[in-house]
Amino acid sequence: MQMAAAARPESATRRSRVKGQSRLMSERILESLLVLSGLVSVLTTAGILYVLAWETVQFFSEVSLIEFLTGLEWTPLFADARFGILPLLMGTMLTSGIALVVAVPFGLMAAIYLSEFAPSKLRRVLKPALEMLAGVPTIVYGYFALVFLTPLLQSVVPGLSGFNALSAGIVMGIMITPMISSLSEDALSAVSNNLREAAYGLGSTKLSAIFRVVVPAATSGVVASIILALSRAVGETMIVAIAAGQQPRFTLDPRVPIETMTTYIVQISMGDVPAGTLEYRTIFAVGSTLFLMTFAMNVLSQRLARRFRER
Amino acid sequence: MASYFMQTQRLSFAVSCVVLATAATFTGCSKNAAPSGEPAAPSTEPGAAPSAEPVADRVIAIDGSSTVFPITEAVAEEFQKENRAKVTIGVSGTGGGFKKFCAGEIAIAGASRPIKPTEETACSAAKIEYIELPVAYDGLAVVTHPKNTWAKSLTVAELKKIWEPEAQGKLLKWSQVRPGFPDKPLRLFGPGVDSGSYDYFTKAVVGEEHKSRGDYTSSEDDNVLVKGISTDKLALGFFGFSYYFENKDSLKLVPIDDGIAENGAGAIAPSHETIEKGSYQPLSRPIFIYVSKQAVERKEVRDFVGFYLNEGIKLIEEVGYVKLPEDAYKLARARFEQRTPGSLFAGAGSKVGVTVTDLLAGK
Secondary structure, eight states: OHHHHHHOOTTHHHHHHHHHHHHHHHHHHHHHHHHHHHHHHHHHHHHHHHHHHHHHHHHHHHSOHHHHHHOSOBOTTSSSOOBOOHHHHHHHHHHHHHHHHHHHHHHHHHHHIIIIISOHHHHHHHHHHHHHGGGSOHHHHHHIIIIIIHHHHHTTSTTOOSSOHHHHHHHHHHHHHHHHHHHHHHHHHTSOHHHHHHHHHTTOOHHHIIIIIIHHHTHHHHHHHHHHHHHHHHHOOHHHHHHTOSOOOOOOOTTSOOOOHHHHHHHHHHTTOOTTSHHHHHHHHHHHHHHHHHHHHHHHHHHHHHHHHHO | OHHHHHHHHHHHHHHHHHHHHHHOSOOTTSTTOOOTTOOOOOOOSTTOOOTTSOGGGGEEEEEEOTTTHHHHHHHHHHHHHHOSOEEEEOOOHHHHHHHHHHTTOOSEEEESSOOOHHHHHHHHHTTOOEEEEEEEEEEEEEEEOTTOOSOSOEEHHHHHHHHSGGGTTTOOBGGGTSBTBOSSBOEEEEEOTTOHHHHHHIIIIISSTTOOOSOSEEESOHHHHHHHHHTOTTEEEEEEHHHHHHTGGGOEEOOEEOSOGGGOSSOBOOOHHHHHHTOSOSSEEEEEEEEEHHHHTSHHHHHHHHHHHTTGGGGTTTTTOBOOOHHHHHHHHHHHHTTOOBOTTTTOOOOSSOOHHHHHTTO
16 A cells, blocks of 8 residues: 555555555554454354353252263253263264274375375375365265164174264265374475485385384374364264164164264253253253363374474 | 255255145245235224234244144135135144244144243243143054064054164064064164154153164154055054055054053954043043144134144044044043143143043033
């Protein structure tokens, strides 16, 4: 703008002064708008935390924390109400665990290929293509698990229910694979070439250079990507709500219907539990647990990623 | 961080829409969505309010039992062909429907059991009077996977053994139900606790309304149950007969023996005949709509209920239900004409094995 003003000699100084004032004004307005929009998300977060904490505290005034954390039965809606979150926690861990079993090897191998082997032209095509998997709506994944993968697996796995943790977990693994591959690839590519060359200089083959030098050097970044993917899996809702079932069950058997924490929240918000009742507050207690878990994982992952960047 | 929770919240609504949408093509999620820009229909009734009434008033909001839903949906579809009013139908279960009904949020509640004392209290506290209208009979079908070769019939006592609260965490295998059944896990599916089918089943089988084990797959959406049972060889479940009727090919009925010879000896499977004759006991029952007296002031609600009790009953068998005897409909129409408030069940909840005609006639 200044340059434009200077280019016009005619009464340039006056105009620029006026312009300068109005610019100052508009900049201020703009700045406060930006602050405001920043505040919106901060305040929203604060509001959510407040509601979450408030309802959770009320929940725990009626249910003991010990029962909540150690009980093996979760039947808050039934006449004989039990409030042990472990079955829901187990459901979440089971599906997320299966997802990791799928996503970690595939994601890591894809990352190693992209970073160490793929020609840069191919990588420029492959990486976004892989990332597209993360853009598929989760409802599509959910039905993919329910109507395609489950019937397929039923012909192989004996005793597999129509709703089960296995196919939901596998599909969730496919969903989070690009998260691991993409972030790990960044970590691997960021490993200094000096290290690779030093390894070759000492007579390593390409494979031993990768697995002995490059991958260990990128460990914190890789682990950060896995934790981030895990936290995504833990919070995933649609796939498990559709394909994993709605029965809180304390089991590690991946063949039977289970219920995750997110599915439970869905189930209750779908039904008509009146606000202000204990049943209603269960979803906040479950939500808080979920929040604490994903929060801890995200913090951990950020720490690791920072450490990796500092290297 | 917090975005994870926000996401969960947002998705939870989305998923409820989606899960509901799998049921059929209805408007479970468009809570009282007012039709925008729809011109007010010309009034056909002499002396009716001029067409200046707000458009939103022309929406007839209905919610409640998923068992009554197929009938109401069919009736609403026909009704909307001839009338300008818009009918929205949700499926929150009977209990969920009454919660909304007694909060004055909806005009009509579908119910697969009579109103309960607690719900009556809620309604009268909100000064909401209702007209109770039985519309059809329904049987609760007990079903398995089509490849289940052993459960050829079950007795009421066996059903009780399976579903009573004491069975929770203990009765987990088919062989525990009856010696000779395979030593394999028993996977149970049933309606959610907000559902009238749940209330009726627990009353008729367990003996006490709203008491059962809690470790089974429970869903207010009967289609989820159909999907679960039809894809699991070890499954056993129950829901309204019409959902069986709609999915005959992927499910297998289990005949039920109540041990009472007067109702027909041996195990009896639900069918239109056995439900109508009352020999499918104890699992057949009348289902209802509850109409808010305040809402009846509105012409479109009056028209809709009138349509329901006349043209509507022709659709009942089409969607897999059993018609009440003609006398019962006459009495129900009279009840509606006279705006008779209150429940025939005196707020006592489900009664097992009653005939609607007797009830309506005040016997």
